Amino acid sequence: METGSSPFLHPQYEALSRPEIEALQLERLHDTLLQCMKSPFYRKRFAESGISPQDIRTLDDIVKIPFTTKQDLRDHYPFGLCTVGLDRVVRLHSSSGTTGKPTVILHTRKDLDQWADAVARCLYMTGLRPGDIFQNTSGYGMFTGGLGFQYGAERLGLLTVPAAAGNTRRQIKFIMDFGTTAIHAIPSYAGRLYEVMEEMGIDPRRDTRLKTLVIGAEPHSEEQRRRIEQMLGVKAYNSFGMSEMCGPGVAFECREQNGMHIWEDYYIVEIVDPVTLEPVPEGEVGELVLTTINREAMPLLRYRTRDLTRILPGECPCGRHHRRLDRMKGRSDDMMILKGVNIFPIQIETVLMQFPELGNEYLITLTNEDANDMMTVEVELKEFHDDYQRLQSLTREITRQLKDEILVTPQVRLVPKGSIPVTDGKAVRVKDLRKTLI
Numbered sequence: 263m264e265t266g267s268s269p270f271l272h273p274q275y276e277a278l279s280r281p282e283i284e285a286l287q288l289e290r291l292h293d294t295l296l297q298c299m300k301s302p303f304y305r306k307r308f309a310e311s312g313i314s315p316q317d318i319r320t321l322d323d324i325v326k327i328p329f330t331t332k333q334d335l336r337d338h339y340p341f342g343l344c345t346v347g348l349d350r351v352v353r354l355h356s357s358s359g360t361t362g363k364p365t366v367i368l369h370t371r372k373d374l375d376q377w378a379d380a381v382a383r384c385l386y387m388t389g390l391r392p393g394d395i396f397q398n399t400s401g402y403g404m405f406t407g408g409l410g411f412q413y414g415a416e417r418l419g420l421l422t423v424p425a426a427a428g429n430t431r432r433q434i435k436f437i438m439d440f441g442t443t444a445i446h447a448i449p450s451y452a453g454r455l456y457e458v459m460e461e462m463g464i465d466p467r468r469d470t471r472l473k474t475l476v477i478g479a480e481p482h483s484e485e486q487r488r489r490i491e492q493m494l495g496v497k498a499y500n501s502f503g504m505s506e507m508c509g510p511g512v513a514f515e516c517r518e519q520n521g522m523h524i525w526e527d528y529y530i531v532e533i534v535d536p537v538t539l540e541p542v543p544e545g546e547v548g549e550l551v552l553t554t555i556n557r558e559a560m561p562l563l564r565y566r567t568r569d570l571t572r573i574l575p576g577e578c579p580c581g582r583h584h585r586r587l588d589r590m591k592g593r594s595d596d597m598m599i600l601k602g603v604n605i606f607p608i609q610i611e612t613v614l615m616q617f618p619e620l621g622n623e624y625l626i627t628l629t630n631e632d633a634n635d636m637m638t639v640e641v642e643l644k645e646f647h648d649d650y651q652r653l654q655s656l657t658r659e660i661t662r663q664l665k666d667e668i669l670v671t672p673q674v675r676l677v678p679k680g681s682i683p684v685t686d687g688k689a690v691r692v693k694d695l696r697k698t699l700i
């Protein structure tokens with residue numbers, strides 16, 4: 263635990279016991295259900311499923327409430343799920359639309375206030391304090407990682423640098439000039455920052471004051487986190503959020519770096535089987551379903567996030583009883599089915615990142631020549647090699663370990679550094695070029 267200051271930013275919520283958390287959740291769920299009845303969308307939903315807010319007497323009764331999906335948000339784009347007059351809405355954010363048509367989330371002033379509190383709480387939990395200099399490399403604008411971290415970090419009293427995305431040399435100049443101590447970056451970009459520092463002859467451990475990295479917004483493996491920590495000489499904390507749940511600040515790692523506490527005074531958490539939609543046994547992986555219990559403009563009931571994770575069993579030594587989500591396994595829509603086997607990109611990354619000879623970038627391509635599913639994994643070498651035999655045996659070893667992990671044999675290609683294109687936003691790891699066969 264941190265010394266010399268309280269371990270909690272909001273002890274009145276962060277230090278609650280399980281029974282206290284659950285009592286608060288039930289109270290807030292009731293308020294939320296009443297709020298939802300102000301929207302024609304939810305009134306219709308409730309009427310169709312024959313339930314009313316009064317039927318929800320315990321937290322377990324939540325399963326009686328119908329799910330809300332991204333499709334609902336699309337179908338009622340932009341304002342159809344709003345539960346307050348638009349004159350009370352002060353901000354609109356839109357999902358970056360990684361997987362289709364955009365959706366919109368609306369916020370009242372109070373919603374924004376609570377969101378900033380959640381993000382401040384998360385940053386505090388990693389040990390950041392006023393005096394720290396926090397540089398945010400998220401895109402600003404509609405993407406919630408920009409303003410979300412900006413207001414949260416300011417709320418905590420950090421000197422906040424809205425550097426925004428891209429222009430890596432300029433980012434590094436800011437890090438050097440301002441003495442940046444903490445950075446928020448997506449994992450793929452953290453690797454990029456290091457590479458450019460190397461090109462510029464900068465050693466982050468020797469030449470910068472960096473100590474904390476907040477990484478999130480896209481799936482990454484424990485191996486990738488450790489790599490990034492070593493490269494930059496920082497502690498990296500996993501940060502999970504999504505536009506529909508405001509943005510960053512939903513779940514975050516504490517100093518233990520072992521699972522992300524999800525703020526249960528903001529959300530009711532369920533993990534369901536993505537096919538049957540029934541709750542999975544405790545501790546098993548399934549789809550994360552979240553109900554917001556403190557939102558005014560656009561509460562979401564039992565929202566199907568499509569993200570696959572599990573609740574970590576046991577207590578966290580940090581003293582918070584808000585449960586911990588395991589590292590995201592991916593989205594249900596990221597899952598590749600190859601020769602009948604279900605595979606997540608993160609499984610492949612976990613194997614690749616264990617090879618010190620390999621760089622951070624990789625690309626998985628799926629094809630189906632002759633009706634036969636094929637996977638090619640291109641991965642960058644960290645350094646140039648011309649020892650053909652060494653490369654061949656490395657390729658064989660990677661292929662063998664991948665086969666052990668994913669049960670199909672991919673074709674592995676080692677490529678020179680810089681030959682896999684990097685995008686400005688979230689990394690694209692899979693290209694599915696398979697043709698539908700009739």
Ligand code: ADP
Binds near residue numbers: 501502
């Ligand atoms: P979009 O849905 O357009 O990508 P968002 O920015 O709202 O826009 O993305 C939220 C999604 O990003 C989450 O549902 C999840 O799939 C992914 N994500 C966010 N944080 C993490 C994280 N720490 N680990 C893994 N995936 C994450």
Ligand code: ZN
Binds near residue numbers: 516578579580581582
């Ligand atoms: Zn903890």
